Amino acid sequence: MMKRDDFLKTLAKHRKDEVVVAVYSAAQEFIQIAPHPLNYTFTGAMGQGSSHALGIALGRPDKRVIVLDGDGSLLMNLGSLVTIANAAPGNLIHCLCRNGSYETNGSVPIPNRDKLSFTAMAAAAGYRRVQTISTLEEWDKELPGLMREQGPVFVDIEMQKGGSYKEDFERLYNPGFRDAFRHALAGSR
Amino acid sequence: MAEIEAVTDVLNGSRIIAAVKQAGIRFIVALPDRTTSEHVLKPMLADPDFQVIQVCKEDEGLSICAGLHAAGHRSLMMMQYTGLLDSVNTLRGVAMEGKNPICMLVGLLGKEPGVAPSKSARYGLRIVEPVLDAMSVPHLLVEAGADVAKMGPAIDKAYADSSSVVLLVGASPK
Numbered sequence: 001m002m003k004r005d006d007f008l009k010t011l012a013k014h015r016k017d018e019v020v021v022a023v024y025s026a027a028q029e030f031i032q033i034a035p036h037p038l039n040y041t042f043t044g045a046m047g048q049g050s051s052h053a054l055g056i057a058l059g060r061p062d063k064r065v066i067v068l069d070g071d072g073s074l075l076m077n078l079g080s081l082v083t084i085a086n087a088a089p090g091n092l093i094h095c096l097c098r099n100g101s102y103e104t105n106g107s108v109p110i111p112n113r114d115k116l117s118f119t120a121m122a123a124a125a126g127y128r129r130v131q132t133i134s135t136l137e138e139w140d141k142e143l144p145g146l147m148r149e150q151g152p153v154f155v156d157i158e159m160q161k162g163g164s165y166k167e168d169f170e171r172l173y174n175p176g177f178r179d180a181f182r183h184a185l186a187g188s189r
Numbered sequence: 190m191a192e193i194e195a196v197t198d199v200l201n202g203s204r205i206i207a208a209v210k211q212a213g214i215r216f217i218v219a220l221p222d223r224t225t226s227e228h229v230l231k232p233m234l235a236d237p238d239f240q241v242i243q244v245c246k247e248d249e250g251l252s253i254c255a256g257l258h259a260a261g262h263r264s265l266m267m268m269q270y271t272g273l274l275d276s277v278n279t280l281r282g283v284a285m286e287g288k289n290p291i292c293m294l295v296g297l298l299g300k301e302p303g304v305a306p307s308k309s310a311r312y313g314l315r316i317v318e319p320v321l322d323a324m325s326v327p328h329l330l331v332e333a334g335a336d337v338a339k340m341g342p343a344i345d346k347a348y349a350d351s352s353s354v355v356l357l358v359g360a361s362p363k
Contacts, residue, residue, distance in 0.1 A: 051248075051253050052252045052253070052256040055254060058216070058240070059257045079246045080249050083242070083245050175289075178287070182261070
């Protein structure tokens with residue numbers, strides 16, 4: 001199965017000036033793997049990443065916004081699939097980093113993980129494109145095209161934890177870094 | 190029994206909308222609230238000056254407002270007080286600890302005319318202001334026409350201070 005840090009390194013390889021909104025483990029690792037002024041981790045409460053990303057995408061339709069959501073997180077804000085599909089931001093790519101568990105909260109499995117289909121839910125909600133990625137090679141190959149695709153795009157990527165990275169929630173939610181992000185985004189036209 | 194004061198200065202939906210525009214807000218994030226749907230939200234949905242983002246749940250709305258702020262825009266979250274109570278954790282994490290200027294227009298469905306929310310016969314209404322006070326969230330009551338003039342300065346202050354504000358709508362605008 002794909003390792004999350006390999007997935008993140010591949011994203012960093014293809015990234016140019018896209019905004020990346022990340023939550024929990026993906027956020028902790030991405031800010032260490034690929035520090036960037038347009039990394040946004042200031043989501044503040046579980047489940048809210050996709051909604052922050054929607055606000056940024058609507059506020060800056062000229063910028064691509066990639067959100068790295070979690071499956072436990074998305075379950076907490078499932079309505080956001082409908083909200084996003086209805087608002088229909090063409091510049092939003094919603095990536096589901098699916099590990100089947102609440103990893104940050106003790107790696108307890110999410111409910112009904114073997115039967116759930118997030119892609120079916122995203123498709124039924126009305127996302128323009130829904131895709132499943134199974135391997136790192138596929139992610140590497142498909143990502144450039146996905147970043148050009150008219151959104152909202154939903155990408156389900158099954159993965160597991162790779163290397164160990166330091167957790168720093170103070171950094172993740174720090175309003176000072178958020179203000180720096182705002183300035184960087186304002187200057188990125 | 191609650192003390193009732195006569196409200197003669199009627200709240201007007203078009204004045205609320207004008208105040209929102211005057212405050213530089215073009216993004217409205219909303220979940221329908223019976224208090225404001227007819228004369229505030231519906232006109233906004235038909236007004237090309239506004240982009241209305243309809244949400245499925247109130248907490249996601251607060252986060253959309255935070256994202257819009259990060260992208261350089263002012264916004265207003267419209268909801269019923271029940272939705273505000275449902276969003277307490279997001280209000281904590283995104284608005285208060287995250288120091289995001291989240292401005293909320295919150296309908297007090299069922300509030301008795303001229304009765305302070307804290308004196309309402311309804312439990313849910315009575316606890317709204319104490320909950321906000323406990324969380325240090327600034328709030329003000331918009332119940333009479335004259336209260337509308339306070340909205341713009343309250344919104345400006347929220348953005349100036351990276352704070353939040355809850356505008357409690359105490360009567361159905363006409």
